[in-house]
Amino acid sequence: SAVISQKPSRDICQRGTSLTIQCQVDSQVTMMFWYRQQPGQSLTLIATANQGSEATYESGFVIDKFPISRPNLTFSTLTVSNMSPEDSSIYLCSVELFTDTQYFGPGTRLTVL
Amino acid sequence: DAKTTQPTSMDCAEGRAANLPCNHSTISGNEYVYWYRQIHSQGPQYIIHGLKNNETNEMASLIITEDRKSSTLILPHATLRDTAVYYCIVKDFNKFYFGSGTKLNVKP
Numbered sequence: 001s002a003v004i005s006q007k008p009s010r011d012i013c014q015r016g017t018s019l020t021i022q023c024q025v026d027s028q029v030t031m032m033f034w035y036r037q038q039p040g041q042s043l044t045l046i047a048t049a050n051q052g053s054e055a056t057y058e059s060g061f062v063i064d065k066f067p068i069s070r071p072n073l074t075f076s077t078l079t080v081s082n083m084s085p086e087d088s089s090i091y092l093c094s095v096e097l098f099t100d101t102q103y104f105g106p107g108t109r110l111t112v113l
Numbered sequence: 114d115a116k117t118t119q120p121t122s123m124d125c126a127e128g129r130a131a132n133l134p135c136n137h138s139t140i141s142g143n144e145y146v147y148w149y150r151q152i153h154s155q156g157p158q159y160i161i162h163g164l165k166n167n168e169t170n171e172m173a174s175l176i177i178t179e180d181r182k183s184s185t186l187i188l189p190h191a192t193l194r195d196t197a198v199y200y201c202i203v204k205d206f207n208k209f210y211f212g213s214g215t216k217l218n219v220k221p
Contacts, residue, residue: 001159033208033209035211037154042200042213042214043157043200043211044211045208045209045211048207048208092156092157094156094157094209096207100204101147101159101162102147103159104156104157105156106155106156107156109154
């Protein structure tokens with residue numbers, strides 16, 4: 001498995017501001033993913049972030065709202081831009097290991113006022 | 114979109130086996146079935162995965178039907194700490210699309 005950390009673990013932000021969430025993994029991985037989990041809902045895939053290429057976004061998610069960086073094989077960031085209360089969610093990163101299995105970080109709980 | 118359907122919730126008595134079903138009738142021949150659980154909004158925890166043979170590990174057993182259109186996750190001796198939402202997932206082009214999952218309530 002992999003040890004994945006996320007920063008911050010939680011935050012409360014004002015509408016109109018932006019928050020950058022960091023995801024760090026303890027081994028080099030090719031594929032990293034970002035998910036959103038709205039209150040009481042299941043996980044929704046936002047984008048796939050592969051090192052050395054642009055992130056691939058799922059339908060309903062755009063780069064201007066959720067810019068992603070993937071500077072190396074152990075780190076990625078997701079920015080939630082121009083936030084509104086509807087962005088209040090848990091944001092999770094995951095990594096895929098050579099076993100074709102994904103392992104998830106602990107999540108970042110975001111509240112937008 | 115998720116390629117699986119699961120019951121919304123199930124109850125299980127502590128110490129008894131919990132059998133969680135999943136339908137994946139459109140699964141392709143080389144697609145694996147994965148099971149994860151999420152306890153109280155923590156990050157999902159990997160449980161087990163399989164292709165067509167039954168699988169067992171220290172957490173659970175996975176039974177996949179011969180036609181691969183459904184599977185069952187078995188927790189042999191459920192404890193209160195197994196109360197969680199259990200997700201059955203079939204990978205779609207290397208991505209996980211989560212369905213609604215099954216809320217398992219383990220009761221004393």
